[in-house]
Amino acid sequence: MTYVIDGDAVAADVRTDLAGCIDTLEGAGVTPGLATVLVGDDPASETYVSMKQRDCEELGMDGVHVALDADASPQELYEAIEKLNADPDVHGYLVQDPVPDHIDYREVLRRIDPAKDVDGFHPANVGRLVAGDPRFKPCTPHGVQKLLGAAGVDPEGEDVAIVGRSRIVGKPLANLLVQKAPGGNATVTVCHSRTTDLAAKTRAADVVVAAVGVPEMIDGSMLAEGVVVIDVGVNRVDAANEKGYELVGDVAFESASEKASAITPVPGGVGPMTRAMLLYNTVKAASEQEGVDVELP
Ligand SMILES: NC(=O)c1ccc[n+]([C@@H]2O[C@H](COP(=O)([O-])OP(=O)(O)OC[C@H]3O[C@@H](n4cnc5c(N)ncnc54)[C@H](OP(=O)(O)O)[C@@H]3O)[C@@H](O)[C@H]2O)c1
Structure with missing residues (x-):
């Protein structure tokens, strides 16, 4: 049975915890x-x-x-x-x-x-992330890390293949997962458009994160049995519905599910986590700037 990781539910839990932090700040x-x-x-x-x-x-x-x-x-x-x-x-x-x-x-x-840079994209904050002393973890990679934790997947010792090396997803996620820290300690391979034999890299991985922007590019044939799949992609494709389009990920959900032990859906996977982690960073920024301690989730 493939476990479908419910990003909406995990994001709702993060928001509930943040509401407690906001009460403390309001106090x-x-x-x-x-x-x-x-x-x-x-x-x-x-x-x-x-x-x-x-x-x-x-x-x-x-x-x-x-x-x-x-x-x-x-x-x-x-x-x-x-x-x-x-x-x-x-x-x-x-x-x-x-x-x-x-x-x-x-x-x-x-x-x-940099103290207000809740996206975590200022060069000083990128540097801190790489140095293992993050101030603001970029929202999507942080959301992915939280989703893995909520699904009971500890990256420690795991082989993780990230497909995509963008400034906002692939690279910061690689930095997070490779850190000698809780939620890290993975062995990370970062793949991109010049990677040779991509399927060999994804098939060798315990965890595959797709952040490519190509609809349903990664299918079951590129995955090992029992793999955990996190699909960051959000792509509009034509569909015969009222809107004329639907959203699909970078992973072919049905075929990947035949191999995966756990997988995120699109929509309802990483997207809600990205939004929740922006709120997280804002609460963190307020707590630090105002000198009010809160217990962040
Ligand atoms: N759910 C969310 O909250 C969220 C947040 C951010 C992004 N997204 C989605 O995630 C996807 C990626 O976004 P992004 O901003 O990271 O994209 P991006 O900046 O366009 O980067 C895409 C990456 O994929 C690589 N790539 C492209 N085609 C490839 C191929 N055929 N084989 C291997 N690698 C390939 C590119 O390689 P090169 O570096 O060599 O060009 C690049 O590193 C998009 O669908 C976006 O909408 C979702």
Whole structure:
């Protein structure tokens, strides 16, 4: 029997625990504040930031949204960033990626106060993660680590193949899982588009994490019997339904399930965890900036 890892349920547990932390902060007169910054009107990005704002509302956190026109100059964005850096009510914020082509996202990241960088993408926070002293674990990799824990999968001593080496998923996840720390101690292989014989790497793994962005690329033939599969991918494919599309992962769920001992679905796997871990980082930021101890889940 394949165990389907319920990301919605694990995320709900994280949120319940965070609600307790928020009560503690409120008791000390602190309401955690998260700001989102969006340049332009990309529909997918608008959906993401509105979900983040709704999450704040649901947990009783302050949500602030800063919307800039698609043709806003880099300087206008930097000024918004300066304001957020200086605003004591904003404990954490993010600038939604992608930004328009005339803005250099790396320069944007460098200007964010690392103490408020709840995405964990500022070079100083990336460095701390690599050094084994993370301040903010990036939300999706942290969510994957939590999901593994909730499914009773200890990465220690396991061979993990991560397919994808992006700045936001593959690389930070590899760093998390390889750390000499609880939830780490794995032997990690990071695969990408230049990897030769990908299937040999995934077949040799006890845990496969797919973060590729190619619909259903990894199927059962690429997996060993009993493998744990975490599917980070979210891809829109045409479908004969009202919306005209459906979401599928990077893993062919049915065929992978024939081999896997545990697997995450899409949707309802990693996605809800990413959202929950952003709230986690915001609560952590508020606790640290305000000097109020909370017991993070
Ligand atoms: N659920 C969530 O919360 C969440 C969060 C973030 C992302 N996602 C989803 O996760 C997926 C990956 O996102 P991302 O931002 O990490 O993507 P990305 O930046 O596009 O990176 C994709 C990675 O996959 C590798 N790749 C592409 N084709 C490959 C192939 N045929 N064989 C092996 N490797 C291949 C690329 O290799 P190169 O480096 O060589 O180009 C790259 O490292 C997307 O579907 C995205 O929507 C979901």
